[in-house]
Amino acid sequence: MEKTLKRMATMQRMQTTGLELFYSNGYYNTSVDDILKKLSLSKGAFYYHFESKEDFFIQIIQNLLARKIYSVLIEPIEGHDNPLERIEDCFDDALETAVHNEMDFGCVLNNFLTEFRGKDQKIMKHLFDIFSIWEVNLVSALQKGKFNGYVDRHVDCEAAATYLISSYFGVRTLMVGTAPSARKYRFMSQLRMYLKSLEPKAIAV
Amino acid sequence: MEKTLKRMATMQRMQTTGLELFYSNGYYNTSVDDILKKLSLSKGAFYYHFESKEDFFIQIIQNLLARKIYSVLIEPIEGHDNPLERIEDCFDDALETAVHNEMDFGCVLNNFLTEFRGKDQKIMKHLFDIFSIWEVNLVSALQKGKFNGYVDRHVDCEAAATYLISSYFGVRTLMVGTAPSARKYRFMSQLRMYLKSLEPKAIAV
DNA sequence: ACTTTAACCGACCACCCGGTTTGTTTTCTA
DNA sequence: TAGAAAACAAACCGGGTGGTCGGTTAAAGT
Structure with a gap:
């Protein structure tokens, strides 16, 4: 090879x-x-x-995008006890690169997912595979956090992961406009609020 | 005219x-x-x-998109006392149309905002104007809710609006994949949790 | 009935893009 | 060092796109 x-x-x-x-x-x-x-x-x-432009792009997805997503959005979260802190730091870092107009690979994934929706099914599958890996890892990180007592046991981890990814994808759209830095600050303040709502409610009996 | x-x-x-x-x-x-x-x-x-394809599209934005955004995402929220309930219903309705593969105008706005980013500045401005109107109205609805005692007085309304819109934009990207209905359900459950965190914390002294 | 004009047709143009092909240069190897 | 294979150059092709333009129909006014 x-x-x-x-x-x-x-x-x-x-x-x-x-x-x-x-x-x-x-x-x-x-x-x-x-x-x-x-x-x-x-x-x-x-x-x-x-072979073709499509083949070229798929190789980019697998060689560059997938690995970057892993190293930036997955690897920093997994393997730690408290996932909520890790998620907060991870999102903060990712959005910070976005503020400086550098390439934010979460945003890249989001853009491509919207661009290819209903057009190129082959590419769409590859993109969605990457997304699924991210989602699965986020869910299991939350579940592990629940097991370790950092996440309230009533939390629906899959739903929380969906909500977290949703908000992250969405804020990147807003940050292309005016004052991305201010938008990031506002977003992070509310993200912290949401993450706090996932913490264990009270000392278990 | x-x-x-x-x-x-x-x-x-x-x-x-x-x-x-x-x-x-x-x-x-x-x-x-x-x-x-x-x-x-x-x-x-x-x-x-x-005149041109661009002119054609701008007229579509102003004649169709702007009005729909108003009637679907703005008008149902403004003018009521408790904005949190209205926001929940509004998002629920909008996502329900999305589940049925109908045109969800919030998603339309999101898609176009990503498609034209850095390409057609003229169109981008028109799209962002619509977005701004939505955002401003959402902020003022939350502030009004704060005034009427439905929203905690410590809540940063601009930040909350940013977070709400972000999550809404983002979830539409996820709903194009598998099981949009399940994703909507999960999203709404967490949205409710977040909205609950905006409610007044305790009875004021 | 005749003219005018709004509304529409469809051939045409210049350009661009993905992809092919043929030919040339570089680099490795026997 | 000769030749083969790898790496690249560039002209070319067919299809598609935004946009133009002279001509044709349909309606309205007089």
């Missing part, structure tokens, strides 16, 4: 700038030529390495 | 089916010909009534 060739270097260059442009302009609004122009490469090079 | 002519009828037909296709396929993925084919009309008719 690991063809220690020049091949890999070029493919990775294409994929990283591809993701950049797909993220900022959208998949359908980014032509293959746009990516190649930025790299001073030609169509021949592209179609030598990739 | 009101040219009681055939003009208006044709323009409205174009706009309604235009919104339908733009919503389900996206703006850039819907050609003018797609719309015209569905109406058995020709290019000549279209460009007789509208």
